Amino acid sequence: MAESMQEVLNPGAVTRDPEFPHAPLDWSRAAAQAVAADEGIELTDEHWELVRALQEFFHRHEDAGRINVRELHDALDEHFHSRGGRRHLYELMPGGPVAQGCRLAGLEPPAEAASQSFGSVS
Numbered sequence: 001m002a003e004s005m006q007e008v009l010n011p012g013a014v015t016r017d018p019e020f021p022h023a024p025l026d027w028s029r030a031a032a033q034a035v036a037a038d039e040g041i042e043l044t045d046e047h048w049e050l051v052r053a054l055q056e057f058f059h060r061h062e063d064a065g066r067i068n069v070r071e072l073h074d075a076l077d078e079h080f081h082s083r084g085g086r087r088h089l090y091e092l093m094p095g096g097p098v099a100q101g102c103r104l105a106g107l108e109p110p111a112e113a114a115s116q117s118f119g120s121v122s
Contacts, residue, residue, distance in 0.1 A: 020052060035103050035104050036104060039095060039100065050076070050097065050104075054107060055105050056099075057075055070096060072095075076089060
């Protein structure tokens with residue numbers, strides 16, 4: 001079944017990266033790499049894992065109308081808990097795992113993500 005109006009209007013025209021099934025339709029790895037280069041980040045497998053986690057979280061909560069940043073932070077902390085949780089995420093994304101991570105993932109960061117307490121240090 002089509003997931004967006006773009007897929008309804010142009011069936012078969014949309015191809016998703018199979019490793020990023022919840023990515024926005026206009027997102028690509030090349031776009032993420034360009035953002036990362038602009039922000040001085042060398043992408044590793046863990047960065048890509050964070051991008052996937054963010055895209056999946058946004059996909060699962062798209063009907064909510066608004067992303068709860070605290071729930072998002074808690075979900076990311078739990079996902080990366082075995083590697084150090086939030087501390088590890090800030091090592092991966094010095095600009096904040098939510099704010100900077102959303103830019104890499106092609107997602108609109110929640111308004112609260114600019115708060116230093118919720119995911120951004122810039």
